[in-house]
Amino acid sequence: MIRHLSRQQIVQYDALLEHCRKNSARVDYLFTPAVSLLYLLGLVEYLPKADSFEWRRRPTK
Template sequence: MIRPSKHAHPDLTVMSVATVILERLKTKRTETYADLVILVEKRTKNAKTLFLPALNLLFMLGLIRYLPKADRFEYLVQS
């Protein structure tokens, strides 16, 4: 689910996990897939299933891109 409903825990939504990923990428600019998974697991238990949908959301919004040779995600600066 993208938006939380009144029955959903706020930390267990795609938007929440996407926010965690985006905060890290804004500070570090690039990060590996494994490090992002570990970060999400530390921040919110049971949120690993929301990791890929959160990445997909950030890709669709044009906020991140994947660098296959380095196996890293990069934050795209919005101007």
């Protein structure tokens, strides 16, 4: 997930979920907590109008 986000910079929610589903069968259980952790760490920002995540190289303070 991190590699995909860092390469694409901005990824729609559905596209990120589908990418993760290709790589793991248990993604439905882990996707939301993983994205939440990245958000809390300041590594991603959610863009509600685009329903997308934007990768932030450095956490915002």
